[in-house]
Amino acid sequence: MVYRYESDEDAFEEYPEPGSDLPALGAGPPPAAGPSPSRFPAPSLPRPNQLMLPSTQPPPAARAATPASPPLGQVYTSAQPVDPSTRRSGGRLWQAVVGGAAVLVLLALCGLGAAALLADRNQEPQTTPTLQPNAAAPTPAQRQDLDSRDTDQAPLTAKELFPGKELKLADGQTAYQVLKTQSSGSCAVAATGEVADLLVRLGCNQVVRATLRSPSGDHLVTTGLFNLTDKVSAERTRDRLRQLLDERQGRFRGLTTGDDDGTDALTSAPARVGWQVRGHYLAYALVVRADGAAVKSGDAKIREVLFDMIEVHLSRGVLQRRADTAMAVQPTPAPTEGSGSQSGDDDELPGD
Structure with missing residues (x-):
């Protein structure tokens, strides 16, 4: 160029x-003079x-x-020289500006984080229930207190225990045939000897019973409820019964129909008995063979009849309905039971 x-x-x-x-x-x-x-x-x-x-x-x-x-x-x-002091002051100024900007950014981030935290807290559902001192506490389902006649004053009826001519305990199961029912204010009509005296002494004022024939027709049973004063008197009766039966100081009576239908075996044949307490009631059952033959303590058929009458029908059926339909306070404890044997003769009471 x-x-x-x-x-x-x-x-x-x-x-x-x-x-x-x-x-x-x-x-x-x-330079020397002269032309260029x-x-x-x-x-x-x-x-x-x-x-x-x-x-x-x-x-x-x-x-x-x-x-x-x-x-x-x-x-x-550059024709303009740079002053060192100016360079240093300019560097410090930039440091101050950058530092201030960093502080502002940090403060902004903190503010955004706090705002997000508050938003999440406001959106969180309230899981703690509000305390309401005057609100009534939830109560369990209303149940009848069966522990005493004071809280269970309605008397028993034969229709309540045995409403028809047949007693069917479960669907598909053959029904028991109801032959006769009885309701009495004298508990002595259903027992003899010391057993009757014990019931009267402990406040029993009612007995409702019936005689039934088993679905197979091989057994007869008299079963029902004794209405005692309270749970304590019912439990005392329960605890004393076995000793009285074993010592042949009394027995339960079977209920006959008075007809020639074979129910006389309930008063003459050896019998197997069972009892159980729920509330102020004593449930019982007396089972004999329809042919009047002797029974054994391990007879499975007799045990089945006792269970059907005392546990299934009277306790889970009749008394449970009574407990569920009235103004009750609390359920009763699990019922207790007992069993024993007796002969048809009032003077001869063999043991188990």
Whole structure:
């Protein structure tokens, strides 16, 4: 590339590079007088990466001729020196600005986190129930208190215990045939000897009973409920019965129909008896063979009849309905039971 200068005033004079052979400006003897060797001298092109130092006060024409951007490979130094103190103060200012911005960003993040936490807490469902001192506590299902006649005053009826001519305990099961029912205010009609005296002494004021024939027809049973004063008197009767039966000091009476239907075996044949307490009631059953033959304590059929009458029909059926249908306070404990044997003769009571 060739630069062309119109006059000497437009020429750009370079400072010699340190260590070069060119003399410095203003140093040494003036050049010799005479014509210039050439009207258009070829300027010396600086080498790449050569540091160009302009004069301290360049002429206006030279400043105007300076290109806006340096040619490729040339680097120009700034004519305005940089004050070190200004550089340090500028660095500190930037540090303060950056630090302040970081603090503001941190505060903004903390604020956003707190706002999100509050929003989640407000949206969380309230699981703790509200305390209501005046609210009534939930009560269990209303049940009749069978522990005493004071809380269970309705008397028993034959229709309540044996409502029809047949007694069917479960679907698909053959029914027991109800032969005769009886309700009496004298408990002595259903027992003899010390057993009758014990019932009267402990406050029994009612007995409801019936005689039934088993589904197979092989057994007869007299069963019913004794209505005693309270649970304590019923339990005392229960605990005393076995001793009285074993010592042959009394017995339960079977209920006959008075017809020639074989129910006389209930008063003459050896019998197997069972009893159980629930509330102030004593449930009992007396079972004999319909043919009047002797019974064994391990007879499975007789045990089945006792269970059907005492546990299934009287306790789970009659007394459970009575407990569920009245204004009761609490359920009674699980019933207790007992069993024994007796002969048809009032004077002969064999043991188990």
